[in-house]
Amino acid sequence: MPAGPIRLMYRVYKYILPGVDDELARWRVKAENIPDTELRTQALASIETKRFHCQGGGVYAAANPPARHVLIPLIVALQTISDYLDNLCDRSTSMDGRDFRLLHQSMLDAVDPAAELQDYYARREESDDDGYLHALVRECQTRVSELPSYAQVQDEVRDLVGLYCDLQVHKHIRHEQREPALLGWWEENRPRYRHLLWNEFAAATGSTLGMFMLFLAASHPGVNRTEATRIRDAYFPHVCGLHIMLDYLIDQQEDREGGDLNFCNYYTSETELVDRISLIVTSARNDIRRLPGDKFHRMIIEGLLALYLSDPKARSQRDVVAITRRLMKRSPMTRLFFWANSMYIRSRQSK
Structure with a gap:
């Protein structure tokens, strides 16, 4: 594990950044050749606008550089499936939960090296992706098979x-059905x-970080099931x-414009929102203390706060700016270091 933020x-x-760029460039070429216009549009959009998801996930490969040639392609492929399907469901021509369930079966199959590929588009009109989704699933299956x-x-x-897939089904069905299904x-x-609110539990199920941490653990020989459970419980929820x-x-304005469900909208006030997020930060810090290399996981937590709160979308929303100031108050130097690096990486990519 890297001992400190500079080494990380x-x-x-x-x-990590060059490796993620190479993988996304490879998948972009495949996405550009998708025959169906809608599928091609959403595949390319997921790569172009959600690159930082893969970059953030790729940080787990920095904790075991010799295994990066397996971890980076695996993390990028699974995250790309997630982002692509999220786009398909958010801007879907369908409102059918069975369609969303079948689409997300691809993620379950991706983490099962013995699973047979299926026709994941069988319940929707758009289906001709020239093997794009199957290729992503096969990439994940190949890479997990290489983890000792x-x-x-x-x-x-x-x-x-499985929890992630349940969330994607419940939150994308017809508007009037979403909240009853989630509740x-x-x-x-x-x-x-019991200590969580329903929207906080639902939000936790939408993260891929626990999966990526388990991939990192599996890149080392000798890990046992007890350790795997400890990792899962330290990351979730x-x-x-x-x-x-x-x-x-940071997506509140975007979700309002798109009519999408947003779990930050279920608090009674800005103060409650800040207090609940602050409580989750404290709980996350306590949870990761049970893991070896807890300094690395502490850097993950500080990096999350820096990455998201420095996002241009956060700076363009007056209410989010106010929340950011409160969350960043008395920030440790590690968080400020990651904040500066997040700003630098974005500025470099924008050029």
């Missing part, structure tokens, strides 16, 4: 992917997470919840 960012600049301890973490990975789902899971609550925080 050295690896990010040297290995994947068999020990697979059940936990599948559990997190019913929450009632099934409430006994394990608080680290994962922080990730997606910050994502929703």
